[in-house]
Amino acid sequence: MNDSIIQSRRKFLQKAALGGALAGTVSLPVWANSDKLEFPDDLPEWMRIPGGDFSNYGQPSPHEQQVIRWISANPAAPGNGVSWTPLHDLKGTITPNGLHYERHHNGVPQIVPDQHILLIDGLVNKPLSFDMKSLERYPMVSRTCFIECGGNSNSGWRSNPIQSQAGYAHGLVSNAEWTGVPLKILLEEAGIKPTAKWAIAEGADAAALNISIPLEKLLDDAMLALYQNGERLRPENGYPMRLVLPGWEGILNVKWLRQLRLTDEPIMSRDETSQYTELLPDGTARQFTFVNEAKSLITSPSLGMMLPDNPGIYQISGLAWSGRGKISRVEISVDGGDNWVDAELHGPVLDKAFTRFSLPWHWQGEYAILQSRATDETGYVQPTREVLVENRGKHGFFHYNAIVSWEITEEGDINHVYGF
Numbered sequence: 001m002n003d004s005i006i007q008s009r010r011k012f013l014q015k016a017a018l019g020g021a022l023a024g025t026v027s028l029p030v031w032a033n034s035d036k037l038e039f040p041d042d043l044p045e046w047m048r049i050p051g052g053d054f055s056n057y058g059q060p061s062p063h064e065q066q067v068i069r070w071i072s073a074n075p076a077a078p079g080n081g082v083s084w085t086p087l088h089d090l091k092g093t094i095t096p097n098g099l100h101y102e103r104h105h106n107g108v109p110q111i112v113p114d115q116h117i118l119l120i121d122g123l124v125n126k127p128l129s130f131d132m133k134s135l136e137r138y139p140m141v142s143r144t145c146f147i148e149c150g151g152n153s154n155s156g157w158r159s160n161p162i163q164s165q166a167g168y169a170h171g172l173v174s175n176a177e178w179t180g181v182p183l184k185i186l187l188e189e190a191g192i193k194p195t196a197k198w199a200i201a202e203g204a205d206a207a208a209l210n211i212s213i214p215l216e217k218l219l220d221d222a223m224l225a226l227y228q229n230g231e232r233l234r235p236e237n238g239y240p241m242r243l244v245l246p247g248w249e250g251i252l253n254v255k256w257l258r259q260l261r262l263t264d265e266p267i268m269s270r271d272e273t274s275q276y277t278e279l280l281p282d283g284t285a286r287q288f289t290f291v292n293e294a295k296s297l298i299t300s301p302s303l304g305m306m307l308p309d310n311p312g313i314y315q316i317s318g319l320a321w322s323g324r325g326k327i328s329r330v331e332i333s334v335d336g337g338d339n340w341v342d343a344e345l346h347g348p349v350l351d352k353a354f355t356r357f358s359l360p361w362h363w364q365g366e367y368a369i370l371q372s373r374a375t376d377e378t379g380y381v382q383p384t385r386e387v388l389v390e391n392r393g394k395h396g397f398f399h400y401n402a403i404v405s406w407e408i409t410e411e412g413d414i415n416h417v418y419g420f
């Protein structure tokens with residue numbers, strides 16, 4: 001343990017007042033007001049005049065304009081950057097389409113749908129092309145799953161904890177219901193040659209992003225998605241068609257898909273060699289990791305919020321997900337990991353999708369460290385930061401999935417801390 005870890009531990013032990021703080025069930029007090037039991041004499045303005053017009057496409061209330069994706073893009077490299085889902089402002093599990101995170105390598109192409117085609121070629125018996133009209137005739141499926149960038153949460157590799165709101169450090173992950181054609185149907189129609197083991201996917205953006213995908217995954221649960229939460233894909237999320245590979249890291253979910261070329265080996269493109277690959281402490285490299293490992297995050301209370309008034313009952317709430325399957329358990333600690341209590345999982349718990357968890361917490365005004373720890377159905381347990389750094393070394397940039405710690409001060413302020 002380094003000095004700062006020992007210091008935070010010591011500070012915690014000095015300040016913690018434990019005992020019965022977390023309970024699976026508590027009898028809820030009443031938060032409602034008992035002072036305003038009559039309406040004011042005057043009707044509110046909005047009841048005295050006719051309401052607003054119909055709208056062709058609805059927008060959130062003007063009072064919700066602060067709920068936005070936060071953009072971090074380098075102006076020196078136009079079109080390259082990300083925007084983050086404000087996970088801390090959302091509840092439930094579905095990410096609204098206008099708030100799905102974005103990662104573009106060279107901007108959002110302005111594709112005219114009836115001029116776009118998808119080509120399937122390479123090691124197939126019969127190369128095929130598909131336009132939007134032909135795709136609409138295929139059987140479609142819907143499934144809810146998350147997509148997470150391999151670079152999500154990568155500020156966790158820094159030596160000091162960044163003080164960003166939950167979504168603006170961990171929101172390169174979103175969860176949507178995708179509808180489209182199972183890739184298996186299209187590939188089998190083209191006829192897969194026995195030597196084919198990989199597919200090279202290419203996007204129709206100015207980056208012409210390309211990446212190698214094991215054929216096995218495409219024949220398993222991959223989808224050519226055309227719809228996102230019931231409407232056509234948003235341009236920024238791949239309009240008019242994208243790959244969705246449930247549970248596999250963002251980069252493989254190629255947007256604006258224009259080609260799948262079947263091959264016998266990977267192409268060794270930029271994004272599977274210099275990126276998304278990491279040097280380990282023993283000198284070997286981790287490559288083609290594909291799966292997003294289990295992860296969880298307390299979204300409320302979280303940094304940027306406060307525990308406003310007095311000590312009392314607060315609802316701890318957050319999200320858990322795993323690229324290997326269903327979340328089977330989320331535990332919560334309020335004392336920096338010494339004691340853990342199971343949170344309630346809000347059903348339905350879906351495979352490779354966000355699961356909302358919650359647990360009431362009786363905060364008695366004490367110094368606390370809030371953490372959540374996810375376990376998935378394979379038995380994989382989300383690691384502490386210490387364990388993750390020990391296994392993966394200090395040169396990491398991708399695939400950070402450690403437990404996140406929120407420090408609650410006696411004043412109710414919330415900070416991001418390491419060392420637990």
Ligand SMILES: Nc1nc2c(c(=O)[nH]1)N[C@H]1C(S)=C(S)[C@@H](COP(=O)(O)O)O[C@H]1N2
Pocket residue numbers: 100101102103104105106147148149150202203204205207208209236237238249250251252253254255256
């Ligand atoms: N054609 C293309 N596909 C792409 C990208 C891109 O820049 N171009 N970015 C990839 C990366 S790194 C991620 S994390 C996801 C992001 O998907 P989203 O923007 O819909 O959230 O798309 C992937 N597919």
Ligand SMILES: [Mo]
Pocket residue numbers: 103148149150151250251
């Ligand atoms: Mo990504």
